Amino acid sequence: MQVRVDINGERHERDVPGELTLASLLRDDLGLTGTKVACGEGTCGSCTVLVDGHAVLSCLTLVAAIDGAEVRTVESDGELLTRLRQAFTANDGFQCGFCTPGQLMSALALLETTPSPSREQIVDAMSGNLCRCGAYEGIVDAVTEAAG
Amino acid sequence: MSPRLIKTEAVVEGRVEERWTLVEDDATPEYDDANPPAVIGTPTPRVTARTRLDGSARYTSDIKLPAQLEAAVLRSPHANAKLTAIDVEAARAVPGVRCVVTPDDDLPAYGGSALLTAEPGYAGAAVAAVAAESAEAVEVALAALAPQWEELGFIIDMDVAADAQHFIEDPTEYERGDVDAALEGAAHVVEAEYRVPAQLHNSMEPHCAVAEWRGEDLTVWSSTQAIYEGRAELARAFGIPAERVRVICEFMGGGFGSKFGVGPEGVLAAALAKRSRHPVRLVYSRREENLTAGYRSEARGELRLGADADGTLRGIEASVVMGLGSDGWTYPILEPMKAVYKCDNVRGFVLPVAQNLGPTAAFRAPGVMEGTFMLEIALDELADAVGMDPLELRRINYVEDDQQAGRPYSSKNLLDCYDRAAELAGWPDRDGLRSEGRIRRGMGMATQIWWGGGGPPAYAEVRVGRDARPMLEIGMQDLGTGVTTACAMITAERLGVSPQEVLVLAGDTTRAGHGPASGGSMTLASVAPAVRAAAHDSRAQLLDLAADMFEIAASDLTLEDGEIRSVDGTLRRPITDLTGKLGNAWVTGRGSRSPNPDGMSVNTFGCQIAQVAVDTHTGVARVERIVAVHDIGRVVNPMGARSQAMGGILQGIGYALMEERVVDPTTGTVVNAGFEDYKVPTIADLPEVVCEFVDRPDPNLALGIKGLGEPPIIPTAGAIGNALAHALGVRLREAPFTPRRILEALS
Numbered sequence: 001m002q003v004r005v006d007i008n009g010e011r012h013e014r015d016v017p018g019e020l021t022l023a024s025l026l027r028d029d030l031g032l033t034g035t036k037v038a039c040g041e042g043t044c045g046s047c048t049v050l051v052d053g054h055a056v057l058s059c060l061t062l063v064a065a066i067d068g069a070e071v072r073t074v075e076s077d078g079e080l081l082t083r084l085r086q087a088f089t090a091n092d093g094f095q096c097g098f099c100t101p102g103q104l105m106s107a108l109a110l111l112e113t114t115p116s117p118s119r120e121q122i123v124d125a126m127s128g129n130l131c132r133c134g135a136y137e138g139i140v141d142a143v144t145e146a147a148g
Numbered sequence: 149m150s151p152r153l154i155k156t157e158a159v160v161e162g163r164v165e166e167r168w169t170l171v172e173d174d175a176t177p178e179y180d181d182a183n184p185p186a187v188i189g190t191p192t193p194r195v196t197a198r199t200r201l202d203g204s205a206r207y208t209s210d211i212k213l214p215a216q217l218e219a220a221v222l223r224s225p226h227a228n229a230k231l232t233a234i235d236v237e238a239a240r241a242v243p244g245v246r247c248v249v250t251p252d253d254d255l256p257a258y259g260g261s262a263l264l265t266a267e268p269g270y271a272g273a274a275v276a277a278v279a280a281e282s283a284e285a286v287e288v289a290l291a292a293l294a295p296q297w298e299e300l301g302f303i304i305d306m307d308v309a310a311d312a313q314h315f316i317e318d319p320t321e322y323e324r325g326d327v328d329a330a331l332e333g334a335a336h337v338v339e340a341e342y343r344v345p346a347q348l349h350n351s352m353e354p355h356c357a358v359a360e361w362r363g364e365d366l367t368v369w370s371s372t373q374a375i376y377e378g379r380a381e382l383a384r385a386f387g388i389p390a391e392r393v394r395v396i397c398e399f400m401g402g403g404f405g406s407k408f409g410v411g412p413e414g415v416l417a418a419a420l421a422k423r424s425r426h427p428v429r430l431v432y433s434r435r436e437e438n439l440t441a442g443y444r445s446e447a448r449g450e451l452r453l454g455a456d457a458d459g460t461l462r463g464i465e466a467s468v469v470m471g472l473g474s475d476g477w478t479y480p481i482l483e484p485m486k487a488v489y490k491c492d493n494v495r496g497f498v499l500p501v502a503q504n505l506g507p508t509a510a511f512r513a514p515g516v517m518e519g520t521f522m523l524e525i526a527l528d529e530l531a532d533a534v535g536m537d538p539l540e541l542r543r544i545n546y547v548e549d550d551q552q553a554g555r556p557y558s559s560k561n562l563l564d565c566y567d568r569a570a571e572l573a574g575w576p577d578r579d580g581l582r583s584e585g586r587i588r589r590g591m592g593m594a595t596q597i598w599w600g601g602g603g604p605p606a607y608a609e610v611r612v613g614r615d616a617r618p619m620l621e622i623g624m625q626d627l628g629t630g631v632t633t634a635c636a637m638i639t640a641e642r643l644g645v646s647p648q649e650v651l652v653l654a655g656d657t658t659r660a661g662h663g664p665a666s667g668g669s670m671t672l673a674s675v676a677p678a679v680r681a682a683a684h685d686s687r688a689q690l691l692d693l694a695a696d697m698f699e700i701a702a703s704d705l706t707l708e709d710g711e712i713r714s715v716d717g718t719l720r721r722p723i724t725d726l727t728g729k730l731g732n733a734w735v736t737g738r739g740s741r742s743p744n745p746d747g748m749s750v751n752t753f754g755c756q757i758a759q760v761a762v763d764t765h766t767g768v769a770r771v772e773r774i775v776a777v778h779d780i781g782r783v784v785n786p787m788g789a790r791s792q793a794m795g796g797i798l799q800g801i802g803y804a805l806m807e808e809r810v811v812d813p814t815t816g817t818v819v820n821a822g823f824e825d826y827k828v829p830t831i832a833d834l835p836e837v838v839c840e841f842v843d844r845p846d847p848n849l850a851l852g853i854k855g856l857g858e859p860p861i862i863p864t865a866g867a868i869g870n871a872l873a874h875a876l877g878v879r880l881r882e883a884p885f886t887p888r889r890i891l892e893a894l895s
Binding site: 019024025026028031032033034035036037038040041043044046072073075085088090092094095096097098099100102104112120123124126127128130131132133134135136137138139147 | 193194196197198201202203204205206207208210212241263285320349350351352353354399400401402404433434497575627628629630762787791792794795796797798799823824828830831832833835837
């Protein structure tokens with residue numbers, strides 16, 4: 001099936017099989033391995049990317065279903081993402097870093113729609129992103145700080 | 149500075165090993181009050197932040213080589229079965245399939261066991277494997293194998309296994325003093341049974357490997373806590389010299405004890421790569437991770453504690469059944485009973501039973517966390533019986549020296565931990581938390597002991613070239629603990645630069661400097677002295693060169709803030725004025741880890757106080773606050789140390805409140821092998837955490853450093869259990885404290 005997606009500002013047009021997931025397109029076909037797959041069944045949030053500004057689980061998202069969409073991953077740039085990166089660094093919002101790309105993208109989706117979230121809103125928006133190292137405190141602090 | 153071979157004693161998670169070690173003398177002066185470190189002890193962001201936050205950090209499962217195949221494993225759906233038929237030809241016929249292996253094939257062994265078996269002894273055991281050009285082709289081929297089974301009987305229940313005498317290894321017995329007489333003469337005796345669940349590691353990055361052969365040389369990218377152990381495993385498996393094997397683990401997504409060596413997945417990937425003549429990537433699914441890649445052993449313990457009327461401990465008896473599934477070892481579950489409190493009469497017995505379940509693996513403070521849970525709740529029961537404050541009971545039973553070895557500790561600041569934690573938690577007023585309403589609050593505590601002294605062998609090299617930015621080469625790996633940043637700080641300290649300017653080259657067995665496995669809370673304490681010695685050596689060489697160039701005695705020169713300075717202040721020049729003349733050459737400093745002093749035990753200590761709130765209508769318990777105070781010697785990076793403590797505490801909260809592998813007794817299969825059903829703490833479970841360290845360098849250790857990885861998880865669940873009893877007035881003795889168990893206890 002012919003699809004066109006814009007990924008981090010680059011246009012990609014290709015013929016994809018119906019079952020191709022966005023995670024697989026990003027990681028295996030485009031080499032954008034920043035997006036991580038930790039469960040592959042939509043239960044951990046590691047593979048979160050933005051599709052038209054919404055945080056989605058790329059392991060459950062079929063490329064065929066997002067024709068014409070704009071996708072952003074952890075490899076993208078932007079003022080808000082830069083601020084989030086700085087805040088995650090300053091607040092030690094990660095340890096092993098495997099869930100971190102997903103954490104960053106969930107945080108980005110939150111701050112784009114809710115520039116000054118309450119702590120409750122942050123916890124709510126980030127509660128689908130598991131971190132087994134337990135960096136949650138740093139994540140809350142980082143998102144709070146990046147919101148300014 | 150010529151190297152010497154010496155015999156040293158190493159303690160890894162309670163197991164003592166003697167080994168020969170090559171060491172060199174460490175010429176570095178020790179830090180003290182007159183010569184304090186400036187970088188060490190300063191909160192420092194991770195030096196890996198940039199690459200981990202922009203997606204460029206490459207983990208094992210991200211590796212993609214030209215012509216690489218994907219691989220996956222066919223696993224037994226049955227707890228015990230015999231393979232009666234398998235259609236290899238159908239799988240081979242699937243387009244894109246390059247290799248299919250079954251138990252009939254001549255494959256290398258892993259750790260003395262076959263990689264594939266036709267008689268799987270647990271649901272999840274590996275039976276066959278496929279490598280193909282795409283993950284889709286692998287999946288189709290696995291389905292095409294259409295295995296047929298003859299199902300056999302199985303044993304899941306620990307007690308049934310114990311009665312049948314199905315043991316993984318010989319039972320452990322321990323005895324000192326006369327426990328029977330002591331308990332008979334005790335004024336107060338408490339006796340109860342405690343249960344702990346199998347806890348699944350669930351590192352975010354699953355076990356995985358990518359293997360590539362070039363001629364007789366093998367390279368394996370592995371998500372591993374032990375690149376050198378992995379190298380040895382591969383060399384053994386394929387009968388080639390270790391030097392022809394390269395193991396790489398540059399970035400790693402967690403391990404928590406489950407990833408020592410390259411694992412069966414590493415050997416299998418290499419075997420498939422050899423047969424198919426293609427590089428092969430094998431990544432476990434989340435479900436495989438939770439069926440076959442290890443877990444913390446479940447255990448049941450009957451404890452008897454006796455005390456005099458004044459609370460003095462007279463005797464401790466513990467009889468434990470530990471479920472090891474299909475493999476593991478007797479994790480040191482008796483250690484808390486033997487070591488934490490002064491007690492002359494201790495008896496322990498552990499039955500390490502075999503069940504038709506996957507293998508256990510070390511999980512952050514294996515055994516000790518389980519034993520601490522049991523002992524610390526039993527101690528609170530004893531405090532109730534004696535009519536004494538639980539903290540006071542622990543204080544009066546404090547022990548200064550190592551009772552087992554009969555020697556002093558290198559340092560022990562546990563009483564300071566008690567005092568500070570009590571103050572931070574408001575312990576004296578804890579009864580004020582209690583009320584009779586729907587929500588009940590309570591506070592409880594637990595003590596922690598662990599090893600974590602570190603030791604040889606560990607080697608490092610520090611190179612300084614023309615840009616004056618040190619390159620630290622060391623053969624260790626970083627699970628995500630922050631050891632890389634700590635090593636950058638130690639290097640920066642000696643060379644007068646910022647930690648962010650140090651390039652740490654690690655996670656590769658072809659790097660200079662052999663490093664230890666990351667386990668037992670020993671990595672930093674092992675490598676730090678070697679890193680500092682290497683940095684010091686390169687510093688000395690730079691100062692010698694500077695002495696010639698600036699005609700000032702080397703002893704009158706220092707490196708600070710990127711400058712070469714003379715002590716009298718007459719010279720201040722950028723270090724690059726010197727190193728810029730090196731061209732493409734560099735100075736290389738070498739360092740090695742010397743042994744710890746003889747005649748003393750190196751242990752970490754601490755305590756935690758938990759405050760919980762329980763909804764008595766729903767049975768939901770919530771941890772509101774944890775106060776953690778640990779004695780880990782000198783704190784190198786306060787920022788990283790706090791994060792590591794947070795991680796341990798959160799996993800401890802998971803263990804206490806929600807984490808429990810559930811096995812269907814009728815089928816012997818795990819019913820919650822995914823995150824949907826196996827609950828781990830989320831951001832919404834984060835309590836307020838007050839964490840402090842007794843930041844006092846151990847006077848007997850190089851740099852004064854002890855370990856930190858394991859200590860913070862050890863007391864959390866016991867403290868929560870005691871807080872629940874304080875809140876509810878009833879005692880819960882089985883973790884996790886789920887709403888069902890809490891409601892049952894209340895009814």
